[in-house]
Amino acid sequence: MFASIAPRYDLLNRVLSLGIDRVWRREAAREALALHPARLLDVATGTGDFALELKARAPGAEVVGSDFVPEMLGLAREKARARHLDLVLEEGDALNLPYPDGSFDAVTCAFGFRNFADYARGLAEMWRVLAPGGRLVILEFPPPRPGLFGSLFRFYFRHVLPRVGALVSGNPGAYTYLPESTLAFLDPERLAGLMRATGFRTRFRLLTFGIAAIHVGDKG
Numbered sequence: 001m002f003a004s005i006a007p008r009y010d011l012l013n014r015v016l017s018l019g020i021d022r023v024w025r026r027e028a029a030r031e032a033l034a035l036h037p038a039r040l041l042d043v044a045t046g047t048g049d050f051a052l053e054l055k056a057r058a059p060g061a062e063v064v065g066s067d068f069v070p071e072m073l074g075l076a077r078e079k080a081r082a083r084h085l086d087l088v089l090e091e092g093d094a095l096n097l098p099y100p101d102g103s104f105d106a107v108t109c110a111f112g113f114r115n116f117a118d119y120a121r122g123l124a125e126m127w128r129v130l131a132p133g134g135r136l137v138i139l140e141f142p143p144p145r146p147g148l149f150g151s152l153f154r155f156y157f158r159h160v161l162p163r164v165g166a167l168v169s170g171n172p173g174a175y176t177y178l179p180e181s182t183l184a185f186l187d188p189e190r191l192a193g194l195m196r197a198t199g200f201r202t203r204f205r206l207l208t209f210g211i212a213a214i215h216v217g218d219k220g
Contacts (some may be wrong), residue, residue, distance in 0.1 A: 021049075024212045025110060028139040029053045031216050035135055037061060037105030043094050043126065044112025048076025048087065050139070054108065055085045064104075066092035067112075095121045102131040110139040114185040123198040127219060136200060136217040138191070141182040145210040153211060157182060188213045 032040065032054060038061055042051040045065030055063040065087055067073050073089050080087045092098050094109075094116055107126045116122040126136050144150035144157070157179035186194065188204050192215060195202040200217030207214065 020208055020211075021111075024139055024207050024214075025050055025053050027207060028108065028110060028137050028214050029057055031214060032106050032108050032135065032137040033058050033061075035106070035133075037135070039104050040064065040106045040108065041066060041097075041099065041104040041129060043092075043097070043107060043109045043122075044115065045076060045089070046072045046112065048073075048079055048089065050108060050110035051076065051087055051089075052079060052083060052085055055080075055087055056083070059085075062088065064088040064090065066090050066094070066097065068093055095125060097125045097129050099129045101128050102134075103129045104134060105131055106135045106137070108137045108139075111141065113138050113140050114181050119186065119191075119194060120198070123195060123200075127198050127200070130219045132219060134219045136195070136215075136219070138195075138215040138217075140191075140213055140215070141185065142188050142191075142206075142210065142213045143183050143185055145206075149209045153209075154183070188215070191215055 028050070037058075040054055040061055040063045042054065042063065042065045045051045045067045046069070048065050051063050051065035055061070065073070065076060068091060070091060073091065076087070076089050080089070090098070094112070095118055107130055109126070113119070113122065130136060144154045161179060188206065192202045192204050195215060195217045198217075200219060202215065202217045204213055204215040206212070
């Protein structure tokens with residue numbers, strides 16, 4: 001599914017989020033870079049938007065992007081070349097990361113975590129590859145919150161987004177999956193609890209009336 005929508009993926013992100021996804025990535029990048037990491041891993045990097053944001057903000061750091069969709073990684077490489085940014089982009093499974101223990105000072109995951117088949121396993125792998133004192137940052141769509149705005153956003157997610165996504169991408173299933181995966185995802189409090197159970201010291205904050213959330217986990 002992700003391979004089939006790869007060519008239109010970035011365009012659809014901009015259109016469907018009204019461009020706000022760029023603001024969310026900037027906020028998450030600030031959290032990831034706050035401790036001045038020398039080596040970062042972006043899990044489920046997709047077309048590389050977040051990895052590129054990290055590298056642009058920390059040109060002296062080594063940034064590795066990992067994803068299991070070759071078509072997405074191909075687009076990420078093209079974007080990195082166009083921006084003259086030196087990224088390491090590799091195929092990898094988020095539930096079995098191909099890196100030694102303690103390899104990275106920071107690990108990030110932007111809008112990919114809810115696609116994991118096993119959240120606890122994914123967190124355990126990210127904990128494993130983090131060095132002591134390292135930081136995990138997850139940027140994700142939580143289920144819409146109760147209230148008027150949450151109801152409006154739920155309507156948009158269920159009825160507007162799938163139609164626009166299908167029209168632009170030519171893959172109706174992909175943009176039915178997006179709202180379904182978000183509505184079925186953990187609420188922010190439950191994700192924070194799962195991160196604490198993994199061992200992280202955890203905090204989170206909601207962005208844009210709760211449409212997105214940043215979770216920060218520090219490894220002691």
